[in-house]
Amino acid sequence: MGPLIPGGYIPLEWDSIIAIFIGIAFGFVLEASGFSSSRKLAGVFYGYDFAVLKVFFTAAAVSVIGIYYMDYLGYLDISKLYVHPTYLWGAIIGGIIMGAGFVTGGFCPGTSLCAVAIGKLDAWIYVFGIMVGVFIFSELFNLFEPIYDGYNFGNITLIDSFGWNPYWVIFIFTIIAVLAFGIADLVRKKIKSVFY
Amino acid sequence: MKFLSNRYLILGAILIILAGGLLLLPKYEKQEGIRSKQLLSHAISPERYISTDDISHKIISQDPSFILVDVRDEESYNNYSLPNAINIPLSKLLDEDSLTYLNQDQFDVVFYSNNTFLADQAWMLCDRLGFKNLHVLKGGLNTWYTTIINPTKPNEAMPETEFKLYSTRKAASMYYGVAYPDQNFGNDLPTTPETPKKVVTVEKKKKRKAEGGC
Numbered sequence: 001m002g003p004l005i006p007g008g009y010i011p012l013e014w015d016s017i018i019a020i021f022i023g024i025a026f027g028f029v030l031e032a033s034g035f036s037s038s039r040k041l042a043g044v045f046y047g048y049d050f051a052v053l054k055v056f057f058t059a060a061a062v063s064v065i066g067i068y069y070m071d072y073l074g075y076l077d078i079s080k081l082y083v084h085p086t087y088l089w090g091a092i093i094g095g096i097i098m099g100a101g102f103v104t105g106g107f108c109p110g111t112s113l114c115a116v117a118i119g120k121l122d123a124w125i126y127v128f129g130i131m132v133g134v135f136i137f138s139e140l141f142n143l144f145e146p147i148y149d150g151y152n153f154g155n156i157t158l159i160d161s162f163g164w165n166p167y168w169v170i171f172i173f174t175i176i177a178v179l180a181f182g183i184a185d186l187v188r189k190k191i192k193s194v195f196y
Numbered sequence: 197m198k199f200l201s202n203r204y205l206i207l208g209a210i211l212i213i214l215a216g217g218l219l220l221l222p223k224y225e226k227q228e229g230i231r232s233k234q235l236l237s238h239a240i241s242p243e244r245y246i247s248t249d250d251i252s253h254k255i256i257s258q259d260p261s262f263i264l265v266d267v268r269d270e271e272s273y274n275n276y277s278l279p280n281a282i283n284i285p286l287s288k289l290l291d292e293d294s295l296t297y298l299n300q301d302q303f304d305v306v307f308y309s310n311n312t313f314l315a316d317q318a319w320m321l322c323d324r325l326g327f328k329n330l331h332v333l334k335g336g337l338n339t340w341y342t343t344i345i346n347p348t349k350p351n352e353a354m355p356e357t358e359f360k361l362y363s364t365r366k367a368a369s370m371y372y373g374v375a376y377p378d379q380n381f382g383n384d385l386p387t388t389p390e391t392p393k394k395v396v397t398v399e400k401k402k403k404r405k406a407e408g409g410c
Contacts, residue, residue: 174211175212
């Protein structure tokens with residue numbers, strides 16, 4: 001069994017429909033957890049709110065543990081999962097740019113759309129900025145193309161490229177995540193609480 | 197309620213225990229290819245075997261839809277084999293070069309050996325890997341010899357169909373170069389060597405690009 005669409009259990013045509021429902025659910029949960037607040041998102045950089053860090057670490061740990069258990073029990077074929085290709089320098093440069101945008105604007109692209117949906121003005125400006133960025137990138141694509149297309153390492157994972165045992169990677173990752181939660185809590189208790 | 201005050205500690209502990217549990221799971225070899233049930237249903241399907249008469253007919257009518265695969269060793273193959281057959285010894289069955297012939301869905305693949313033993317093994321391995329259109333020559337070359345090359349003449353008590361079959365087989369054997377005393381051929385009929393077929397391999401479907409982000 002599984003993954004459901006590549007495995008042929010759900011026809012490919014349902015792909016976009018399922019994606020829309022998952023997208024709506026994702027947006028709802030983001031908004032309900034306060035992720036449409038730029039202060040909450042920027043808080044992780046300034047050290048007064050670690051919700052983002054906790055949420056994403058928890059999501060990663062829960063899904064990776066769940067996926068590997070399902071793979072072990074035969075409900076899911078891990079080799080059929082899509083692995084996003086690694087464009088090394090593109091990812092590094094893009095990561096820096098996105099990080100800078102994240103800390104200055106207080107949104108990541110996904111949460112900015114959430115905030116647009118509830119009518120936040122700063123989010124409108126942020127999304128406009130994204131569009132300007134997209135425009136500049138498209139216009140200067142010839143210039144950026146060597147970085148954009150180059151350094152493609154294919155659909156690799158840490159486990160493939162270093163030959164690590166996935167179970168140890170997961171175990172160590174989980175310990176790092178739980179430690180991060182603990183440290184984040186300690187930091188939060190030490191600093192003066194920020195009202196927003 | 198005391199219990200709930202420690203809920204984050206408990207949840208963190210559960211994560212670590214579950215991740216550690218993955219490490220402690222006993223290792224097992226994952227099954228590759230099709231499931232055992234499917235393999236069984238393929239194995240007992242009558243379509244698995246193809247008779248020597250059918251193959252002979254296909255060869256004579258120059259049916260382009262199949263590939264004959266001789267799974268015996270190279271020496272036996274060089275001594276005698278069916279026309280246009282390719283030689284893939286069982287030990288080389290899973291080589292890269294062999295797979296281009298076996299893993300495709302353009303042609304029917306017909307395995308044969310002296311009897312059906314090696315051919316069945318080859319069939320089983322390939323079917324397990326999910327290859328399509330696999331067949332085994334029923335009885336292998338031994339049956340080929342007793343039916344096509346040297347058919348036994350039916351006696352008078354046998355039904356007419358046997359006589360018809362015999363004359364078909366006799367005609368076929370002449371095609372393969374057997375001379376009969378009642379025929380006036382000076383020498384063996386030359387069989388025209390044909391070039392091996394070009395096999396189009398199945399290309400794996402490209403994965404659709406997924407876009408994502410936070």
